[in-house]
Amino acid sequence: MLGLSLLLLGCLSPGDAVEAPAVAVAEEALPTLGFAAIELADRSRATILVRLDDPRRDPALRYAPGLVVLNAEGLWRPSLRAEPAPETIPWTNLLNNTAASAPATRLTDSRDGPGDGFHLFSRDDKLLLHLPHMGSPIPIAHGVSRVFAVGLFNDGELSDDTLDLLDAEFRSVDAVPSSPLNADIDGDLNEWSHQRAVAISSPGHVVTQPEVWDGPRDASLSVAARRWRGEVLLAVRVRDDQLLPGDHVSIELGPGVKVHLDLGQEHACPADLRCVEDATALFGRAFELALPAPRGAQSGPGDQLGLPLVIRYADRDANEPLVELASAPSLQALTLALSLSPSGPS
Numbered sequence: 001m002l003g004l005s006l007l008l009l010g011c012l013s014p015g016d017a018v019e020a021p022a023v024a025v026a027e028e029a030l031p032t033l034g035f036a037a038i039e040l041a042d043r044s045r046a047t048i049l050v051r052l053d054d055p056r057r058d059p060a061l062r063y064a065p066g067l068v069v070l071n072a073e074g075l076w077r078p079s080l081r082a083e084p085a086p087e088t089i090p091w092t093n094l095l096n097n098t099a100a101s102a103p104a105t106r107l108t109d110s111r112d113g114p115g116d117g118f119h120l121f122s123r124d125d126k127l128l129l130h131l132p133h134m135g136s137p138i139p140i141a142h143g144v145s146r147v148f149a150v151g152l153f154n155d156g157e158l159s160d161d162t163l164d165l166l167d168a169e170f171r172s173v174d175a176v177p178s179s180p181l182n183a184d185i186d187g188d189l190n191e192w193s194h195q196r197a198v199a200i201s202s203p204g205h206v207v208t209q210p211e212v213w214d215g216p217r218d219a220s221l222s223v224a225a226r227r228w229r230g231e232v233l234l235a236v237r238v239r240d241d242q243l244l245p246g247d248h249v250s251i252e253l254g255p256g257v258k259v260h261l262d263l264g265q266e267h268a269c270p271a272d273l274r275c276v277e278d279a280t281a282l283f284g285r286a287f288e289l290a291l292p293a294p295r296g297a298q299s300g301p302g303d304q305l306g307l308p309l310v311i312r313y314a315d316r317d318a319n320e321p322l323v324e325l326a327s328a329p330s331l332q333a334l335t336l337a338l339s340l341s342p343s344g345p346s
């Protein structure tokens, strides 16, 4: 009771009136975790997981390849991945490996979330995410032909085992912050030293053959971005213990810009691009490059969250299968637009 009185007094003081959000329901009762299992026009499928820890900040986005459905019994996956009608086949519960008929799914879920609510829903051919701190919903996937399931959860509704499985199944999607600064594209990366780079170097980034990946020295990369006068400038560092033909970096920027650096070659930079290698790099290889920002990238509500930048590294070591690391899924239509923030250092 004493604590409550102090809380009430605190809410009445003018200084706190600005800060305190008027939330009548206990925060812990509200959904902070959402997922959507979708199919795109090219029949590829993916499941997107959204975690909103703070209603005033951007959410963490993660993804799993294929369909995954989360319910009170845990995580489910269809027994045949390419099945055109997964509702008609058995599904496997990833928690206990039992098979059962398809789990009950929701196609819409509009319960209130933290703040003014966060929702995950489909409209036309888009998967949209409404965030409490933004006026209009933002598209996180385009060209969605079908939504299999949508759900909102609170951590408290899910068992620890289920939360561990979510961590194991879902891959990171990294937000690469961009700074509104110029850089000389000359192979000297010193002018980037004060800018935070995003490291693609943890097990959550390994898209294929996670059991073959041997840690950051085996294959990893870091990337920093700037936006300057219609261009996106990037500094990219790659570490790899065996650089062999076929090792390559691929960079996708918004719709339409795709760049390939072939690290198996002495000259890895594409000839038609401003791109210079850092000849002094001590470990692996490093590059500075300038990409044209896709036209029209500044319009539309999705750009409140920025321009999608996806960077991947494919590593093929001797006598090993190809390992791929990525900052976001390879599905073209997934916007996951947190990838490159519009401006401002983080």
Ligand SMILES: [Ca+2]
Pocket (backbone or CB within 6 Å): 183, 184, 185, 186, 187, 188, 189, 190, 191, 288
């Ligand atoms: Ca430079």
Ligand SMILES: [Ca+2]
Pocket (backbone or CB within 6 Å): 217, 218, 219, 240, 241, 242, 315, 316, 317
């Ligand atoms: Ca390697």
